[in-house]
Amino acid sequence: MADTVMLIGFMGAGKTTVGQQLAQATNQKFLDLDDEFVKETGSSINDFMNANGESGFRKMETKILENRLASPGVISTGGGIIESDTNRQVIKDSGATVIFLQADFATILQRLSSDTDRPLLRQLSMKELTDRWEFRQPLYNEVANAVIMTNGKSPNKIVHELTNML
Numbered sequence: 709m710a711d712t713v714m715l716i717g718f719m720g721a722g723k724t725t726v727g728q729q730l731a732q733a734t735n736q737k738f739l740d741l742d743d744e745f746v747k748e749t750g751s752s753i754n755d756f757m758n759a760n761g762e763s764g765f766r767k768m769e770t771k772i773l774e775n776r777l778a779s780p781g782v783i784s785t786g787g788g789i790i791e792s793d794t795n796r797q798v799i800k801d802s803g804a805t806v807i808f809l810q811a812d813f814a815t816i817l818q819r820l821s822s823d824t825d826r827p828l829l830r831q832l833s834m835k836e837l838t839d840r841w842e843f844r845q846p847l848y849n850e851v852a853n854a855v856i857m858t859n860g861k862s863p864n865k866i867v868h869e870l871t872n873m874l
């Protein structure tokens with residue numbers, strides 16, 4: 709396996725669940741950048757975004773990415789990490805193997821239907837969320853070394869595909 713495997717994809721793609729299981733299966737360290745954000749700022753993402761807006765969140769997210777990227781093992785990222793040109797360059801330059809966990813928008817919506825932790829789900833209208841999803845697809849593809857379609861697959865199955873691939 710590569711020194712660092714980074715999982716990217718929209719909210720609800722399964723990055724954290726798959727990342728934890730992949731790390732366990734391959735005996736690697738696991739790092740979730742959203743958790744690192746909370747540790748670093750001492751604030752939940754909800755509270756941080758309420759106080760600093762999405763742009764404040766994005767600035768801090770870039771710092772966390774830059775500081776944690778050297779960590780070997782499996783890293784799961786926040787769904788919007790690829791929005792900034794800087795972040796995409798940082799990710800490409802990192803040498804990490806980047807896996808895009810892809811899912812249909814309808815599947816994503818279903819998985820997120822009872823979520824209360826993600827501020828953007830409350831702040832954005834359905835049209836804005838759809839636009840965000842469409843805007844991000846080429847950006848995930850731009851930095852990804854491989855894409856895994858996750859519709860209808862258990863985390864276990866996805867981890868199996870990943871361990872065969874890496």
Ligand code: S3P
Pocket residue numbers: 717718719720723724742753785786787788789825826827828
């Ligand atoms: C975000 C996704 C979240 C978190 C924050 C913003 C986004 O991470 O970073 O709420 O912009 O898509 P997950 O993709 O892990 O839910």
